[in-house]
Amino acid sequence: MPDVRTVATHCPYCALQCGTRLTRERRGVSVRPTDFPVNQGGLCQKGWTAPSLLDVADRLRHPMVRRDGELVPVCWDIALDTIATGLDRIRAERGPDAIGVFGGGGLTNEKAYLLGKFARLALGTSQIDYNGRFCMSSAAAAGTAAFGLDRGLPFPVTDLGGADVVLLAGANPAETMPPLMQHLRSPELIVIDPRRTATAEQAALHLQPLPGTDLALALGLLHIAVVDGYADTRYIAERTSGFDAAWQRAMSWWPERVERVTGVPVTEQRQAVRMLAEAGSAYVLSGRGAEQHSKGVDTVSGFINLALALGLPGRPGGGYGCLTGQGNGQGGREHGQKADQLPGYRMITDQAAREHVAEVWGVRPEVLPGPGRSAYELLDALGTEDGPSALLVFGSNPVVSAPNAAHVTDHLKALDLLVVADFVPSETTELADVVLPVTQWAEEEGTMTNLEGRILRRRRLQVPPGHARSDLEVLHGIATRLGEPGHRYPTRPREVFDELRRASAGGKADYSGISYERLDSGEALHWPCPDGEHPGTPRLFLDGFAHADGRARFVAVEHREAGDVPAEVFPLTATTGRVLAQYQSGAQTRRVAELNDASPEAFVEVHPDTASRAGLAEGARARVTSPRGSTVATVRLVPTMRTDTVFLPFHFPGEGRANLLTSGALDPRSRMPEFKVSAVRLEPEVSAP
CATH class of the missing domain: 2.40.40.20 (Barwin-like endoglucanases)
Incomplete structure (x- = not known):
């Protein structure tokens, strides 16, 4: 596909996926924001400078293989043959689970889908996960428990502009996704954050708890909502279940106790609840600050419980949502690159799900491996007696992004084979045995799913430099060298997406009614979209929640200390x-x-x-x-x-x-x-x- 002069696409960074128009000019590529709903003609500093990524001086242009301790350029055949030979040897010696795959939340839907299929069929391994486990997984688990379904925002971003009050628990969008702030100009903001962030500076109320005590604060806010008479008892009775058990836990978290644990004054606790309860329209949103904890699921559940007690979710002008972080953090967790999931947001232990996906893939259900290790557990097992001795990394840099980084780096160094596919060098490519140069955002076609569950078209402006290839071509090349039929691993994004649609049909994240043609015609399509005539679902839960009985679930949670507690040596x-x-x-x-x-x-x-x-x-x-x-x-x-x-x-x-x-x-x-x-x-x- 040749270069074009101008193309409508989306920013390569966060989960807003701001609309942009790229134009090739004599001095390079320029970017202009479009009037896309989430950014409405605005961009942040990262979005404005995104074209600079296309011309970085040290762009990866050739495959490289490590020889005598140094990475040296080679042709694609040598690189892929080296990988296949190594994988075949390791699999023969130690079995398929001796090979791991580590994906990324920035991969397109097509890449994420084919990566999961490649891992489970071409490699036969259960050992696949992705860096999104470090980002949105706690909110995903809490949302599924409460609502029966996980979608970052179950409503469009534009709905926030009509709110009276928005509570942000552990989110700093003024820095992490600045265009969102134009939707938060009208509402009064309540910000929960240990720091006085740029977002907190714009808040009507800033609650500043000790890190690790957000759950105690959420329990205390629920306590105040009930005791002070703000709970929507009719909504609780008609649209939820589990309130009594949740209240039994929150009952003992009176405001003074919460202040002692969190440091948040009683007056501020009461003010926060009063603002939410007296608002005509209110939302509760969580970010990584509430989620990245050893009790992250319970912490998010605590804030969802507060929203449910106030009668917010599933009503026009109110609700709970998660501010998904990575560019395809939503789509990336729906299509099979997680250790425990299959396409369509299906659980890999669900026999019906296994049968459906196996039929689409043309294999027997028993061929599909079971659940594997989660991201950190996978990295922690590398190079150990019962862990993988080979790892393929796509779109991630765990040397910097993984916790306990020195420990993870040691495990990466212990591998027999480390393969990294990326478009720029990283701290992880420095350790690799094979480095594969791949395309980036403006050099490829595909789809992304933003934090609203809206499926978006990524469009190609120019061909990649040097010998860079798409990740789809890489997966095809390795799979065929491992003896897989080539047709099982298409290299055309549209063909992969059409298969993804079939694999997702009937699942929670149902894309079966979405097509490139509908997207290219300008339709705004949010999943679930189960057929070609369906308009998509921008707002979830208005007619009931996704549990079988249509009710949302309160989840009983209890505060507990963090894994690290300050002491004399580490105060x-x-x-x-x-x-x-x-x-x-x-x-x-x-x-x-x-x-x-x-x-x-x-x-x-x-x-x-x-x-x-x-x-x-x-x-x-x-x-x-x-x-x-x-x-x-x-x-x-x-x-x-x-x-x-x-x-x-x-x-x-x-x-x-x-x-x-x-x-x-x-x-x-x-x-x-x-x-x-x-x-x-x-x-x-x-x-x-």
């Missing part, structure tokens, strides 16, 4: 997150000059009193140490920080990796790691003599 709590100018592991944004100039290095936000006690001043180099490791960052004095808390962004490599601090403590249901709480100490960095 502070470190929390991690994103900043405006960087994205995820930073492998892309650190290569964009304008973005890197705005945020060029790792830093740690510290209250001036805390810094003074540690002998640190503004701009000093600090060493932050946890039980797992230490990182070095530049001190930023922030008077609005809690004195018991420090903050570090996780976008930076090397000794600036915030995830050298974080632990492998996992939520028992979502298997989400605890990124948001690490016990640490702070001290000056001593330079080597």
